[in-house]
Amino acid sequence: MSDTHAHSVAFVRTETIPQMAPPSSASGPIAWMRENLFATWANALLTVSALYVIYLLITATLPWILNGIWNTDSLAECREALEGQVGACFSVLTERWNQLLFGFQYPSDQYWRPGLAFVLLFFAAAPVLFFDLPRKLLIMTAIYPFIAYWLIWGGTIWIPIFAALGFVAGYFVFDRFGKSNFAAGFFGGVAAAFAVWILSGYVTPALTPETPFLEAVQSRDMGGFMLNMILGVVCVSLSVPLGIALALGRQSSMPLIKWICVVFIEFVRGVPLITLLFVANVVLAYFLPPGTTFDLILRVIIMITMFASAYIAEVIRGGLAALPKGQYEAADSLGLDYPQAMRLIILPQALKISIPGIVNVAVGLFKDTTLVSVISMFDLVGMIRGPILASTDWNGVYWELFSFAAILFFVVCYGISQYSQWLERRLATDHR
Amino acid sequence: MKKSVFLGALTVAGVTAGVAAAGTLDDVKARGTLNCGVTTGLIGFAAPDANGVWDGFDVGVCRAVAAAVLGDANAVEFVPTTGKTRFTALASGEIDMLARNTTWTFSRDVDLKFEFVGINYYDGQGFMVPKALGVSSAKELDGATVCIQTGTTTELNLADFFRKNNISYEPVPIETNAEGQQLYLAGACDTYTTDASGLAATRAAFENPADHVVLPEIISKEPLGPLVRHGDNEWADVVRWTLNALIAAEELGVTSANVADMAATAGDNPEINRLLGTEGNLGEQLGLSADWATKAIMVGGNYGELFEGNIGENTPIGLARGLNAQWTDGGLLYTPPFR
Numbered sequence: 001m002s003d004t005h006a007h008s009v010a011f012v013r014t015e016t017i018p019q020m021a022p023p024s025s026a027s028g029p030i031a032w033m034r035e036n037l038f039a040t041w042a043n044a045l046l047t048v049s050a051l052y053v054i055y056l057l058i059t060a061t062l063p064w065i066l067n068g069i070w071n072t073d074s075l076a077e078c079r080e081a082l083e084g085q086v087g088a089c090f091s092v093l094t095e096r097w098n099q100l101l102f103g104f105q106y107p108s109d110q111y112w113r114p115g116l117a118f119v120l121l122f123f124a125a126a127p128v129l130f131f132d133l134p135r136k137l138l139i140m141t142a143i144y145p146f147i148a149y150w151l152i153w154g155g156t157i158w159i160p161i162f163a164a165l166g167f168v169a170g171y172f173v174f175d176r177f178g179k180s181n182f183a184a185g186f187f188g189g190v191a192a193a194f195a196v197w198i199l200s201g202y203v204t205p206a207l208t209p210e211t212p213f214l215e216a217v218q219s220r221d222m223g224g225f226m227l228n229m230i231l232g233v234v235c236v237s238l239s240v241p242l243g244i245a246l247a248l249g250r251q252s253s254m255p256l257i258k259w260i261c262v263v264f265i266e267f268v269r270g271v272p273l274i275t276l277l278f279v280a281n282v283v284l285a286y287f288l289p290p291g292t293t294f295d296l297i298l299r300v301i302i303m304i305t306m307f308a309s310a311y312i313a314e315v316i317r318g319g320l321a322a323l324p325k326g327q328y329e330a331a332d333s334l335g336l337d338y339p340q341a342m343r344l345i346i347l348p349q350a351l352k353i354s355i356p357g358i359v360n361v362a363v364g365l366f367k368d369t370t371l372v373s374v375i376s377m378f379d380l381v382g383m384i385r386g387p388i389l390a391s392t393d394w395n396g397v398y399w400e401l402f403s404f405a406a407i408l409f410f411v412v413c414y415g416i417s418q419y420s421q422w423l424e425r426r427l428a429t430d431h432r
Numbered sequence: 433m434k435k436s437v438f439l440g441a442l443t444v445a446g447v448t449a450g451v452a453a454a455g456t457l458d459d460v461k462a463r464g465t466l467n468c469g470v471t472t473g474l475i476g477f478a479a480p481d482a483n484g485v486w487d488g489f490d491v492g493v494c495r496a497v498a499a500a501v502l503g504d505a506n507a508v509e510f511v512p513t514t515g516k517t518r519f520t521a522l523a524s525g526e527i528d529m530l531a532r533n534t535t536w537t538f539s540r541d542v543d544l545k546f547e548f549v550g551i552n553y554y555d556g557q558g559f560m561v562p563k564a565l566g567v568s569s570a571k572e573l574d575g576a577t578v579c580i581q582t583g584t585t586t587e588l589n590l591a592d593f594f595r596k597n598n599i600s601y602e603p604v605p606i607e608t609n610a611e612g613q614q615l616y617l618a619g620a621c622d623t624y625t626t627d628a629s630g631l632a633a634t635r636a637a638f639e640n641p642a643d644h645v646v647l648p649e650i651i652s653k654e655p656l657g658p659l660v661r662h663g664d665n666e667w668a669d670v671v672r673w674t675l676n677a678l679i680a681a682e683e684l685g686v687t688s689a690n691v692a693d694m695a696a697t698a699g700d701n702p703e704i705n706r707l708l709g710t711e712g713n714l715g716e717q718l719g720l721s722a723d724w725a726t727k728a729i730m731v732g733g734n735y736g737e738l739f740e741g742n743i744g745e746n747t748p749i750g751l752a753r754g755l756n757a758q759w760t761d762g763g764l765l766y767t768p769p770f771r
Contacts (some may be wrong), residue, residue: 076748079639096483104484220511283521376472376512387480387514389610390473392748396637398610 064088068400069372074393093404096388100404103223103378104387110154110215114226120144121233129419152230155216162200166193184337200240221298223378225408230297231379232366232412235304239365240358242305243312244351248342250317261313263267268310274371276303281375281408300372308365315357319350352427359420380405433763442728456528456667457719460501465509468494469527472512475633476743476751477533486510489742490531490732493658493675496728497529500674500720505731519544531658533629545662545720549672554755555758556650557589558628559731560635563643565622570649574599579612579621581605586626589652609634617770621707623647629743629751636748650755670718676767677725678708681734683758683767688733695726707770714770735765 024030038044067087071094072078078089093100102111124144127137146160169195178185220229249261268276280299288294323346331341351358373382384401388394460466470490478488486494486508495505511527522530523545528618533555534540536548559570559578567573570593580587582605594601604621606612613634616624624631628650635641658675660668681687684704686694691708698710705711709722718724732738736758743751757763 075637099482099484104480108483278516282517282524286520286524288524373472373517374514376514376517378472378512382472386471386473388473390471390475390479391481392479392636393476393482394615395475395633395748 012258013353029104048287070094075396076393080393088400089397090400092388092394092400096394099224099383099388100380100401101220101224102226103383105221105378106226107221108215113151113154113214113221117148118229120147120151124148129423150214152226153217153219153223154212154214156204156212157214157400158200158207162196166196166200169193169196216234219295222297224383225380227297227377227379228366228369228409229412231301231304231369231372233307235360235369236365238301238305239308239312239361242309243358244347246309246313247316247320250313251320264306265310265313268306269314272376273304273307274325275367276307277371277375279303298379300375300377304365304369308361311361315361316354318352318357319352319354320346322353323349352424355420355427359416363416366412366416367409377410380408438588445633456664457501457670460528464502465507466494466498466501466529467509467511467523467527468497469511469513469518469530469532470494471532472514474533475636476629476747476749478510478531487742489553490533490658492732492738492742493531493678494529495731496678497671497674499731500677500724500728503721503727505727505744514590519546521547522659525661528667529658529660533656534659536657536659540659546659547668548657548659548661549668550552550657551655551764552675553629553655555627555629555656556587556755557652557653557654558631558650559623559625559647559659560616560631560644561623561647565568567623567647570598570651571599573601573623575601576622577602577604578619579604579606579616579624581612581626582607585652590625593651606688606707613637629749632743632749632751635752636750654758666719670720673718674725674728677707677770678735679736679758679765679767680770681725681729682736683760683765686734688730688731688737690713691726703770 022026025034034256037047063086065088067082067085068090069078069081069087070090072081072089072091073095075089075092078091082089098108098111106114121144127133127135127343138174143164146164149163150157150160170189173192174185174189175294176185177188246261246265249257250265252258252261265275277300280303281296284294320338327345327349328341334345336344370379372379372380373385376382378386384405388401389397437551470486471679472487473479474488474490476488478486478490480486491510494508494510498508502552508517511521513521513527513530513532518530518532518534519540521527532545533553536551540546541548561567561573573594578590578601580590580603587603590601590603604615606615609626609630612624612626615621617638624634626634628646631646633713635646638644660671680703681691684701684707686704686707692703695708695710695741698705702711706714707726708726709715713722714753715722715724721727732741736753739751739756740746740752743749745752753761753763755764757765
């Protein structure tokens, strides 16, 4: 082209063409739909039928939800207000929300107490769940169980204080003797804690005022979603450390410890949870002397914790087995003793592998807490199936109540699941 | 925290082990509350209301006993029990009495070692059909599809009934009452069968209860009553005669409205006087105060008032008295004399 002259050519563009948007077939919503929804005939067919199903679902449920009645006192009134049209009777929720959340016996002027305990739970759980936070916040986690117990059960403040003092005493003894001899420190610590608790049993009645600052609430008065949360949070947080101990114990070279752990895990895993709950509720009552009130919630917590810790132990054992043998040998060759090797090398890796499994157990456990309705405890499902559906006002309301329960459980379980995914991403240090 | 509670429980256990040998009546008086086992919720019979206060026909019996023994109808600790936990709760001493629409059967009375103190509701298995079906008797149900809860005595009763009348049926097995309700409304079965009181409650929850009828035939006997443990006859007497006092009060015309007047001075009717304690020493014989029956009747009224207020024809459940009428009205309620 070097020998052509400007005047011998018909047209020469002297400026660049302004940038154009790509054609609609290559980008934008139409292209996206063509690529993702209607790429082939089969895809188009699936898309259309899926849209149709969604349409059917929405037309069936949306009028029911939007037409919902929120302010009547009984099902009969609600049906009158609907005048034969399709609509939900959400008024059962507005009338009985307190029973669904707190059970029907918790004193209604004290609802702020479990509410406050619930809010504090986030502050207590945060330093454990998000390890970027300052470590000093763990003090909050340590004192939270005692505050929460005092808030929810009320009564004299000395019970949680002495309970905490027992742990402190146990810790000091362990700290003092545990360095030279682990067994001496451990059993000494346990003995010291028990000594404090037994002594407190004699002192507490004398210190208890006639009318405690917070009105005492009996365990049998607990109910609703609060009971599910209590059982879920306590049992998950107790069963993870127990499960780790059991998993390590099962791999121990000491035959006694190994066989105790194996028998415990295999026995508890071989029995349905509902059986354990019946044992807690029914069979124990035969062994204890008549008139004994060995706290029912405590019995249930022990049983659910046993059950969950056996499962978590097996999950963690899977994580331990997945570690190459070289990791154990590396720890040994560094001259670390057993606790150091476990704490610094083995467990951080094994637990990381086990996260999905542990979360799976935790979510399942949280939902399993609804089983306590079978042994006449009024958790969320127990409240719905028992008192609310048995009242003359609300007999016959099913969808509204169970949808509400489903939403509450979904929120919690989805939250747990999202946290675990964040944790996995955060801990992803390997190159995959 | 938990362990201190546990230790406390163990200490308490050791202390109370000696006390438990005393009679239930003394235990209740010493405790100041009556531990009464009820259902976890059965419409009309026992359910807590929006404020958490227990109410219902069985609850009325508990409150009457508490009033007779302790003088306070609210001195009751209601212990909710399921069908699976009710008997162990009673046998283990967790509750003093069970008022939980429990059928009086031979094996429960003899083998499980309980003492049924009376019958507060005569129930029986019935049938519900849509009015549009045009059936007026269960014997016309030849070839019908029947919704029936599996694994219950109702299933066996149903088979017996149809075989005895030489007609056929098609069972539709269901698991729970709620499922039965849905299937029946959806038309999956022509008729739904369970206890008559349950049928009435189910029907009451329908959008159009008038479109359905409960057929007159009752094909089984389900006498429901309160029960106590074997071996404590004094306590059994207290519960039995409190229930009898409520029934006798209706027969004698004593109601919650006039009981205070009648109990103030001895009247013309010697049996009323003995019942209300203005004559004789029946209360003393039971180990209670002279006005025990007066207090029991004041709580929720006599048997008839309890019935009408909780499950009677003016409530949404709308049960007729039927077998549960006084013997003078053609029913089965017949209390021994107060003498």
